[in-house]
Every structure is written in C-alpha cells, then in structure tokens.
Amino acid sequence: MNWPIGELDEVRRLRVLHAALPGTTLAETVLPDPYDTVWPVLSDLEHGFCAYAPGITAIRVTDRDGDRMRADIRDRIGLRAAFDVVLRDGWCVMQSRLVVFGMAATPVDGGTRIGYLIGLRLPGIHRYGRLASALARPFARGVLGVARRRWLSRPRDA
Amino acid sequence: MTQRWPDGDTLSDPATRDRVVRAAQAGDAIALSDLLDAITPYVRRLCGPIALADAADAAQEALIVVMRRIGSLREPAALYGWVRVIAVREAVRVARGSSRAVPAELPELPAPDDPALAADVADVLDRLSPEHRAVLVLRDVDGLDETEAGAVLGVPAGTVRSRLFRARRTFRRAWLGERSTR
Numbered sequence: 246m247n248w249p250i251g252e253l254d255e256v257r258r259l260r261v262l263h264a265a266l267p268g269t270t271l272a273e274t275v276l277p278d279p280y281d282t283v284w285p286v287l288s289d290l291e292h293g294f295c296a297y298a299p300g301i302t303a304i305r306v307t308d309r310d311g312d313r314m315r316a317d318i319r320d321r322i323g324l325r326a327a328f329d330v331v332l333r334d335g336w337c338v339m340q341s342r343l344v345v346f347g348m349a350a351t352p353v354d355g356g357t358r359i360g361y362l363i364g365l366r367l368p369g370i371h372r373y374g375r376l377a378s379a380l381a382r383p384f385a386r387g388v389l390g391v392a393r394r395r396w397l398s399r400p401r402d403a
Numbered sequence: 404m405t406q407r408w409p410d411g412d413t414l415s416d417p418a419t420r421d422r423v424v425r426a427a428q429a430g431d432a433i434a435l436s437d438l439l440d441a442i443t444p445y446v447r448r449l450c451g452p453i454a455l456a457d458a459a460d461a462a463q464e465a466l467i468v469v470m471r472r473i474g475s476l477r478e479p480a481a482l483y484g485w486v487r488v489i490a491v492r493e494a495v496r497v498a499r500g501s502s503r504a505v506p507a508e509l510p511e512l513p514a515p516d517d518p519a520l521a522a523d524v525a526d527v528l529d530r531l532s533p534e535h536r537a538v539l540v541l542r543d544v545d546g547l548d549e550t551e552a553g554a555v556l557g558v559p560a561g562t563v564r565s566r567l568f569r570a571r572r573t574f575r576r577a578w579l580g581e582r583s584t585r
Binding site for chain 2: 248250255260331336340366
C-alpha cells in the first residue's frame with residue numbers, strides 16, 4: 246500500500262533547527278539560479294563559500310569522515326576557531342565552542358531558496374535567547390544580503 | 404506503550420541514541436542535526452497520510468515541538484513513542500486548521516485488507532476527517548492496537564474500537580457503491 250509521505254525540504258529543516266537553538270537567528274533568500282548551480286559553489290567551504298560569506302576570510306578542512314568534518318575558520322579580524330561540521334546535499338551545520346552556523350538550500354520556482362542560521366552558544370543562552378536572536382537578526386540579514394549581491398555580480402562563464 | 408523502531412533508524416543503537424539525545428538536550432547543534440536526521444523520516448510518514456496537502460507544514464510544526472521539548476524527554480529509549488504522540492497530534496491540529504474542506508459527516512474506515520484501500524489510498528484518506536486518518540495511520544502504518552492508538556490520541560480504547568468497527572462497514576458500502584456507478 247502506498248501511503249502518502251509528507252515532504253520536508255532542507256530549508257524547512259533549518260527552520261526546525263533554528264527553533265531548537267535559543268539565541269540563533271535565521272534569514273532566507275532566493276537566488277535566481279538552479280540548485281545544481283548554487284549548491285556546488287556554496288558547499289565548497291574552502292573556496293566557494295568563503296567568496297560569498299562576508300567576515301570569513303579562510304576555511305581549512307583539517308579532518309574529514311564522510312559528511313563529518315573538522316575545520317579551522319578564520320575571520321576578518323584575525324580570530325580563528327575550530328568547528329565541527331556536518332555537510333551534505335543541501336545541508337550544512339557548523340559549530341565551534343561559541344558559535345553555530347547553519348546553511349540549507351532547496352530548489353524552488355525561479356531558483357534556489359537559501360536559509361542561513363547564525364547564533365551564539367553561551368551559558369544560559371536559553372534565558373536571553375529571544376533578545377540574542379533579535380540582536381542577531383539584522384546581522385544575519387546583512388550577511389545574506391551581501392552574499393546575494395556577491396552572487397548576482399559574480400563572473401559568469403560565457 | 405510498545406516501542407517500535409522505524410526502518411532505517413539511525414539511532415537504533417542504544418548507546419548512540421543516549422549520547423545523541425543527551426547532547427541535543429544540552430544544545431549541541433550537531434547532535435540536534437543528527438536527531439533531526441533520525442526522526443524526520445518517521446515524522447513525515449505519520450504526517451503525510453493525516454495532513455495530506457498540509458503534510459509539509461504539519462511535519463515542520465511537529466518537529467519544532469519535538470526539538471523545543473527535547474529537554475523534557477527523560478528516557479531516550481522512549482524517543483519514538485514520544486515523537487509519535489507529538490507528530491500525530493500536530494498533524495491532526497494542522498489538518499483541522501487548514502482551509503481545506505473536511506467532510507461534514509465522517510465516512511467510515513476501511514479494513515487493512517480492504518481492496519478499496521489498495522486501489523487509491525490518497526482518495527480514501529481525503530474522504531476522512533483528520534481524526535479518522537490518525538486512527539488509520541496508527542493502526543496500519545505504526546501497527547498499534549486500539550489501546551495504544553487511544554493513548555496516542557487521548558481517547559479511550561473503546562472509542563477507537565467502536566469507531567473502527569462502525570467505520571469499516573459504512574465506508575465499504577459507500578466506497579463500493581460509488582465505484583459501481585462509475
């Protein structure tokens with residue numbers, strides 16, 4: 246018997262992860278290119294991702310086992326942190342001792358929907374998570390806005 | 404309640420399940436991602452037949468409730484029974500809140516081996532209310548008996564049993580009568 250099965254794309258799953266993580270904020274946008282064009286670039290953490298993520302200057306994968314990685318990430322002001330990473334088709338979660346990132350993508354009419362999650366991992370964050378989320382919201386939107394502008398202005402193959 | 408582990412469950416190993424659930428309860432994002440991976444297929448299977456066109460919304464809402472309340476799960480071994488209750492109730496709630504028409508008078512449920520079910524499950528389900536779809540899913544997808552299904556839905560086992568009994572006869576008559584006029 247073929248029972249209908251509910252669909253749940255990766256951006257919806259990122260919304261769930263956001264709901265489970267106090268102190269995080271989530272922003273979404275649609276890039277006007279097919280998923281098969283967008284995701285291979287963004288999921289190339291050491292090269293493609295860095296080119297579009299403002300504030301991050303370098304990512305170096307130090308260990309890899311299937312969809313699990315360890316990576317060193319360096320930011321614009323020179324801070325460096327080790328992250329645990331899960332990366333697979335349409336889904337990426339990165340976590341250091343203090344910070345969590347998430348990225349998800351799914352094909353939609355007219356392009357690819359991208360979700361971007363960012364937040365702090367601090368003691369007692371569940372007590373002031375709403376405030377932290379509200380403060381981080383403009384930052385997340387700003388990051389995604391810059392990434393979108395960079396994507397739209399990127400050099401394209403003839 | 405009986406614990407039944409879904410096919411392909413990535414947390415079937417008790418030690419792994421305990422570790423992932425405990426880490427998720429502590430707010431570890433990687434563990435939450437792993438937990439999401441493990442329970443999403445099960446939640447989709449429950450929400451699909453109950454919420455139908457609203458299944459994606461129902462699955463998302465159910466998973467949000469599960470993940471927000473994960474800290475209240477005392478025993479990781481009870482994970483799937485706990486998820487089942489949340490998913491079925493959320494699916495019914497979302498389906499009832501949908502703007503889609505719900506039959507004013509409930510048709511009745513077919514037996515598991517009723518040929519009408521095999522013929523067109525989606526069409527059959529669309530004729531039922533969300534509560535009746537939930538009974539059907541708990542019995543036929545999850546294999547629960549009336550007592551277990553009643554516990555999930557918060558109704559007495561006798562209510563489930565009598566509903567099923569009366570349901571089968573009426574549904575089959577309506578279904579076969581309609582098919583014979585096509």
